[in-house]
Structures are given as C-alpha cells and as structure tokens.
Amino acid sequence: MEASSSEAPARCVEQIDRDRLARTLCELIELPSVNPFGGVPQDADQGEGRVAAYLHDRLVRLGWTSEIDEYAPGRFNTLARLPGTSGGRSLMLAGHMDTVETTGYPEALTGVVRDGKVYGRGACDMKAALACYLEVAEILAERSLRPAGDLLIAGVGDEEYRQEGAKALGASGPPADAVIIGEPTELTACLATKGLAAFELRVTGEATHSSVPQHGTNAILAAARLLGRLEEHQRTLDRRRHPLLGPPTMNVGVIEGGIKPNIVPSECRVQFSRRLLPGENPSDVRADVVADLEPGAWSLGEAWWTVAPYELPEGHWLAAALLKAAELSEAPDPSPRGFPASSDAAYFGSPVALFGPGSLAQAHSLDEWVSISDMVTATAVYLRTASLISG
Ligand SMILES: [Zn+2]
Numbered sequence: 001m002e003a004s005s006s007e008a009p010a011r012c013v014e015q016i017d018r019d020r021l022a023r024t025l026c027e028l029i030e031l032p033s034v035n036p037f038g039g040v041p042q043d044a045d046q047g048e049g050r051v052a053a054y055l056h057d058r059l060v061r062l063g064w065t066s067e068i069d070e071y072a073p074g075r076f077n078t079l080a081r082l083p084g085t086s087g088g089r090s091l092m093l094a095g096h097m098d099t100v101e102t103t104g105y106p107e108a109l110t111g112v113v114r115d116g117k118v119y120g121r122g123a124c125d126m127k128a129a130l131a132c133y134l135e136v137a138e139i140l141a142e143r144s145l146r147p148a149g150d151l152l153i154a155g156v157g158d159e160e161y162r163q164e165g166a167k168a169l170g171a172s173g174p175p176a177d178a179v180i181i182g183e184p185t186e187l188t189a190c191l192a193t194k195g196l197a198a199f200e201l202r203v204t205g206e207a208t209h210s211s212v213p214q215h216g217t218n219a220i221l222a223a224a225r226l227l228g229r230l231e232e233h234q235r236t237l238d239r240r241r242h243p244l245l246g247p248p249t250m251n252v253g254v255i256e257g258g259i260k261p262n263i264v265p266s267e268c269r270v271q272f273s274r275r276l277l278p279g280e281n282p283s284d285v286r287a288d289v290v291a292d293l294e295p296g297a298w299s300l301g302e303a304w305w306t307v308a309p310y311e312l313p314e315g316h317w318l319a320a321a322l323l324k325a326a327e328l329s330e331a332p333d334p335s336p337r338g339f340p341a342s343s344d345a346a347y348f349g350s351p352v353a354l355f356g357p358g359s360l361a362q363a364h365s366l367d368e369w370v371s372i373s374d375m376v377t378a379t380a381v382y383l384r385t386a387s388l389i390s391g
Helices: 008-014 018-029 049-061 123-142 164-170 219-237 282-292 317-328 372-390
Strands: 065-072 075-082 088-096 112-114 117-119 149-156 178-181 190-193 195-204 250-257 267-276 298-300 305-307 337-339 352-354 369-371
Touching: 008 372, 018 049, 018 112, 018 117, 018 123, 018 372, 049 065, 049 075, 049 123, 049 149, 065 164, 075 123, 075 164, 088 123, 088 164, 088 372, 117 123, 117 372, 123 149, 123 369, 123 372, 149 164, 149 372, 178 317, 178 372, 195 219, 195 282, 219 250, 219 267, 219 282, 219 298, 267 282, 282 298, 317 352, 317 372, 369 372
Parallel strands: 088 149, 088 178, 178 352, 190 337
Antiparallel strands: 065 075, 075 149, 112 117, 117 369, 190 352, 195 267, 195 298, 195 305, 250 267
C-alpha cells in the first residue's frame, strides 16, 4: 500500500463493512445474468450486460478507470484499473458475472439476508466474490490508499459454458502479473483446477418388430453393455492422482434412444463428461476410453465441449502471498488445495490462484447462499494479497 506502511492492510481489514457487502451482493443477485449457453441472449434474464454496467459504474465513481467490452453480441466483460503508486507487481481480481439458470428456483433473483447469510441465484457462484472486490475498492477509496502495483477488477462473461469472456480478455496478452479468481473455494487457496471434456457415444442397432427381437439389434442394450465398460474405465482412473486434485472423474449425464416399447431401437446416444487433470488433453482421454470399450457398432465423437485444466507453477510467489494472506486473515485452512470444478483459470494468460467465499455444495443448487462472515474473510484476504505481492 502507499506509504508502504505494513499496518495499512490490517487497518483496511478493520474497515470491512458487513452490511455494505451484503447489500452489494443483494443488488448483484437482483441483476439477472443467466448464461444463454451458446446463443445470443434472448430472455430478459440472460446475459452479463447489467452486471458489467453495475461494476463499471461503481468503480468509476471510486476513481478507477474502467471499460466495458462487448466481446460477442449481448455478451460482456468489464475491466477496471486502479493505477499503482510505484510500479510494483499488478494483481487482477477476476470473477465471472454469469450464473446458471433459475428454472425451478423460487425467487432466485431476490437477494435475501437471513441468519448471517445471503440467498439467491449467484450468491456463492460467484457474485459474492464480485461484492468482495467492490468492498476492496470502497475501502481503498475511503482511506485514499493504493497498492504499489496496479490493481485490476475484471467481471467476466460466459464462465459457465465456453469461457469466451476469459478468452477474449486474455487474447490481448496477460492482463496482470497475477490473477485471483474468487470461485467458491470455502476460503481455501486453490492452486490447480480440473478441466472438462464432454463426449457423445453413438450406438447403432437395427430396428425391427419387438415380437421378433432376434431379427434386429437392440441399440439400447448394446449401449448398456458399453456403460458397464465405462464404469470399469472410471475405476482405472482412480490410480492417476494429482497431489492437489486427486483422481480424474467421469459422469454419464445423458442417455437417449428408442421410439416405442414395441420397436427394437436402432439408435442410442450417451453423453458423458470426463474431468481433466493438468497435463491431460481431450484427444488422449478419448483414445483411452476407446481402447477400453469392446469393439462394436458404435462411434465416439471428438470432445464437443472442453474446458482446459490449470495448475500454478510450483513455488510461485502468488501462492506464497495468498497463503500468507489466508493465514493472517484466519482463514479456516491456510494450506494449498485443488479446485475440483473447471474455471476460467487457463485462459487469462497470467498466473492464477483461486480463493473465494462459499462452497461448491451450494453452487448451481436451488438454494444458493453464502455466509457474510466468509465474505468478510475473503475481502481481508484480497486486501492483504494485493499488499503482499505489490510491495
Ligand atoms: Zn463459478
């Protein structure tokens, strides 16, 4: 921080305002930003534009420079900057502005504060972190403090599908010397994230009248045998363990086939996903699966949906600073962890670690919440990390 007082971050932390954090989060929840999953936003609830404008307006009022980028029709990033005082290392606090859908979630877009928690769609994944970033900016403005290096806040689009926002932001080069993503990590410092590869297995048979099934080939039964093989394949993955992320996992998520009970089905389609460890890629993973399936009338397409895994280089100064900040802020477990879900981490082009309030157990659920105390701790960690890395 300016004036390089080592007490400055501690004094800032005392100033974190629980009520303002909760209020900001409620306002963010009430700005719908549902990911349209590939299309141009059609429904009134879709797209990140409202959240981008909110972040932009608040940060400009606090003296930051900020730009909104419509990187695709109806899809937005916002990137704001507080210039550092003396050219120290720069830090970007990044968070995705999109949420998953609200179908089946009553009053998803009403931010509710109850028993020390904030409820609503996006509460933990991950508008809570966006609210913490704004709290950092509020406190720095109130105290007229600036870190030695530039501090950036990025609101990013499309994390929940194809990470197009992060790809657009990273396309013009690394935005900062280091990036923290405030995904819901239960206040642990996550130094690696899994990726994702989704595949479709198409099994073909021969349709015939169900009274003479011996004259046809039942594609659904053939698919069922292959599913047994996939389950065995999954067990072999348990032997590949990443020190922070554990083994890769698989999920069979969709099965479709057949027309009527009295017709032997000629086709069955199965969609499954495979979580990737750092160093794995979708084509090798596909080849491994193919090698374990018995030959037959089936085809496995190339991965149609991928998210790259990510790992911070070992011994990186960002990890040291974040872990130190977590310890000073009395985070529950200041030891390095892995984030089992996928994220934007691989696409910014800068070194990345994840740290945020809330838990994946609540993310994407129909009762999403985050604890305000977690948000206070996360804000303290962001303030301290900014100070520790920039000098
Ligand atoms: Zn998320």
